Amino acid sequence: MTREIGGKPAGKTLHPSSPRVAKEIPVGANDKITALNPVGFAPKVMRKPLAPRLDTLDGKIVYLVDCRFDDSDIFLKQMQAWFAQHMPAVRTVFKQISSVYLNDDPATWKEIKAKAHAAILGVGH
Amino acid sequence: MTVEATYGVPVVAMHTDKFDKVVRSVAKVNGMPGLRQVFVPQPIMGKTAAQLRAYIDGTDPITGLPVMREVVEGLTRPFGEEDMGPVEFDRSTPRTVEPDTEENLHRLFLENRWTDMLPIVLPTEERVAAMLAGTRRKPGEVVGRMRSTHFREYWEYTVEKVAVNAVMAGARPEYFPVILALGATGATARGSSSSAVAAMAAVNGPIRNEIGMNAGTGAMGPYNHANATIGRAYGLLSQNGQGGSVPGHSYMGNQGNSYAYNSLTFAENEERSPWEPFHVQHGFQPTDSAVSVFSGCRSTAFTLGLRETHWREHVRNLLRGMDPHGPPTLLLDPIAARQFVDRGGFAKKDALIDWLYDAARMPAREYWDYQLIQNYIYPRATFGEEPWASKLKAAPDEEIPMFRREDIHVVVVGGETNGYWRIMGCNYQKTVSVDEWR
Numbered sequence: 001m002t003r004e005i006g007g008k009p010a011g012k013t014l015h016p017s018s019p020r021v022a023k024e025i026p027v028g029a030n031d032k033i034t035a036l037n038p039v040g041f042a043p044k045v046m047r048k049p050l051a052p053r054l055d056t057l058d059g060k061i062v063y064l065v066d067c068r069f070d071d072s073d074i075f076l077k078q079m080q081a082w083f084a085q086h087m088p089a090v091r092t093v094f095k096q097i098s099s100v101y102l103n104d105d106p107a108t109w110k111e112i113k114a115k116a117h118a119a120i121l122g123v124g125h
Numbered sequence: 126m127t128v129e130a131t132y133g134v135p136v137v138a139m140h141t142d143k144f145d146k147v148v149r150s151v152a153k154v155n156g157m158p159g160l161r162q163v164f165v166p167q168p169i170m171g172k173t174a175a176q177l178r179a180y181i182d183g184t185d186p187i188t189g190l191p192v193m194r195e196v197v198e199g200l201t202r203p204f205g206e207e208d209m210g211p212v213e214f215d216r217s218t219p220r221t222v223e224p225d226t227e228e229n230l231h232r233l234f235l236e237n238r239w240t241d242m243l244p245i246v247l248p249t250e251e252r253v254a255a256m257l258a259g260t261r262r263k264p265g266e267v268v269g270r271m272r273s274t275h276f277r278e279y280w281e282y283t284v285e286k287v288a289v290n291a292v293m294a295g296a297r298p299e300y301f302p303v304i305l306a307l308g309a310t311g312a313t314a315r316g317s318s319s320s321a322v323a324a325m326a327a328v329n330g331p332i333r334n335e336i337g338m339n340a341g342t343g344a345m346g347p348y349n350h351a352n353a354t355i356g357r358a359y360g361l362l363s364q365n366g367q368g369g370s371v372p373g374h375s376y377m378g379n380q381g382n383s384y385a386y387n388s389l390t391f392a393e394n395e396e397r398s399p400w401e402p403f404h405v406q407h408g409f410q411p412t413d414s415a416v417s418v419f420s421g422c423r424s425t426a427f428t429l430g431l432r433e434t435h436w437r438e439h440v441r442n443l444l445r446g447m448d449p450h451g452p453p454t455l456l457l458d459p460i461a462a463r464q465f466v467d468r469g470g471f472a473k474k475d476a477l478i479d480w481l482y483d484a485a486r487m488p489a490r491e492y493w494d495y496q497l498i499q500n501y502i503y504p505r506a507t508f509g510e511e512p513w514a515s516k517l518k519a520a521p522d523e524e525i526p527m528f529r530r531e532d533i534h535v536v537v538v539g540g541e542t543n544g545y546w547r548i549m550g551c552n553y554q555k556t557v558s559v560d561e562w563r
Contacts, residue, residue: 002265003283032224036248038239038289040271040280040366042216048130048156050208054201062200065128068504070170070496071177075139078178082193099508100501102275104127113132118200121128122139123169124148 003041058089060117065108066094067101072123079120126155136160137199141167142186146374147317151276159208161199165192170496238371240293241360241386248292256288259301260562264288268308271367273317273375282308282366287358290365294358299336300351303328303416305562307359312418312554314363314388315370320497321378323422325389325454325551326359327536329404330414332559333392340394342540345456347387356390384422389549391538397459398537399466400474407556414559419534424451424550429543431464437484443548444485444527450497451550452532453481458539461546474535482530490521 027033054060062083064076073096080092093116097105101124112119129136140148142164152160164187165180172180185192222233230247234240246252257264264285272279287308291301307314307326314324328338339349347353364370372378395402395411404415426443447453455477457465471477492498506513512529519525534553539545 001267002263003267027227029228030226033227033230033247033249034221034224035230035234036250036253036285036289037219037222038234038248038286038293038361038365039218040282040286040368041218042154042280042368043278045154045216045278046156048126049133050157050159050204051129051133051135053135053203057197057200069500070168071172072169074172074174075165075169075177075180078174079181079193079196081178082181086193087197097504099510100504102501109128109132112128112134116134118135118137119128120137120139120196120200123165124138124140124144 054118057087057118059091061091061093061115063112063116063119064092064094065112065119065121066096067121067124068096069101069123075123076120079122126152126157126160129160130157135200137196138162139196140164141169143167144377145187147377150374151274154278155276159204163192163195163199164188234293238369239361239365241357241364243386245293245361246295248289252292253285253288256291256296256298256301257285259298260284260305262305262562268305269311269366271311271313271363273313273315273367273370277317277367277375280366280368282362286366287362290362291354291358294354294361295350296354296358297336297350300355300358302414302559302562303332303336303355304358304362306416306557306559307355307418308362308366309562310416310418310555310557312420313367314360314385314418315367315376316420317370317376317378318421319377319379320421320423321380321382322420323382323384323388324359324363325384325419325422325549326356326391327403327417327419327538328355328390328392328414328559329395329402329417330409330559331412332414333395338392340392340396340538342542344391344394344538344540345389352390352392353387356387359388359390360385382423389422394459394537394539397541399459399463399472400535400537403534403536404556406474409556409558415556416559417556418554419454419549419551420554421451422549422551424448425547427545427547429545430461431468431544433468436464436468440481441484444481445487447485447527447548447550448497449487449492449495449527450501452528452552453485453548454534454536454551454553455481455546455548456539457535457537457546458541458544459537460539460541460544462535462537464544477535478530478533481533482526482528485527485533486524487527488521489516489519489523489525492516492525492527 066073083090083092164185262284266284270279270281291304316322336351338351369375409415426446465471506517516525
């Protein structure tokens, strides 16, 4: 695969500085020179759809999904306790992902799709 | 993001506040700028249940709003225009920067964080053309793709882009095939693990001597032009080729890592090694030139030589000092390498690696309690992935291997001023032909 190389830039340029390549031509302090941009090429960003929000969480099932990093399980169980105390009409399910957070986990995502109305994922870093 | 976009389930993602900018940026470049994210204080690790409950009862350190109010509203508040963001935005890379004075251009490169904060050589058209003469490959040919973390998008770079970064590093055209091969690995030298990783690169074959690389005294230090600038070019290419390495945004290494200045780039001392070269172990011929890259360089242990009576215990002690999530690559001065042959009878590197695998053991209860093992290995073990699933069956006091055998490596480097040697905790990535990039 190749990319098109753009046109020749405007402005005065320096000659190669490597002692094995060529001699440097002195450039005045106010002379303008052109340098090439070192940054790579980004992929196009396409917007992905966000899921519609719920009218209310009352009577709904919310999965608390533990990404199994550091002590996120303890954190999410405390969040589960918060829901039980402050929003008892919400049914929460604590669920650990199947492997490490670096791996996709379609089995867990399908379970959430089938059984949950919403999900809280944590704790990312 | 997958649950929200692919499965259509409303999601709130919880993060710690130190990762505010990076996770918002990741959501944006993944096409979901409106993703609902809520923040709690850092750290989660090591906090008690009561302390974590206080996080939940408290406020989001970024917004100042109650955490649980944001969570509930994140799942119930309808999206507005501002949540959806643009469908796409311009991230094109112009070939050149605006012409300016030399001083201003140096300032521009520094302020854009295109450098490693040390002075660079400005990549002018002529200098880049001279670098391009170091390969038969066309300037527009795509060399590879890199990204700083698993969650970021891959950016790609051409032969010309690699040349631009090689010029900036002060490299010479004759080094260019090695730098291109490093780019072709696709393994970034600017990874964004919070554990502050660096890369390491070992060069093998005739190219080492053709371009004057150092495999002897001072090989891993700032004493050889090729070693220094090839490694620096690898780092600059990584940060620029992948679209950035900026603390708080695209780099989250907690302490940083000075190994990253030249990515520990050196030549293996094949001439003085008692064993076959590293690239030959990985499928190349001795007459081939190749470069091997390692990632995750963080921890180092060292000692002097191998004592006659207790060398086994000494090596075991070094291995036990490593985090079990950072497998050992032994960097042996030729004197130490020959001592391993003399003391242990390891006529082949493979025999030494077998012994190291067996020597590096610890009680299962200690192994599984390491935080990085909990984060990265335990979940895989519970998922049934070997060899960790079998390790999980061990009794708490059973001595189990700390590392997988295939993750242990040996490279010979050094000038025999003495028999010092070290262990680098790191992950071998791959070996790539240099000859293909000549």
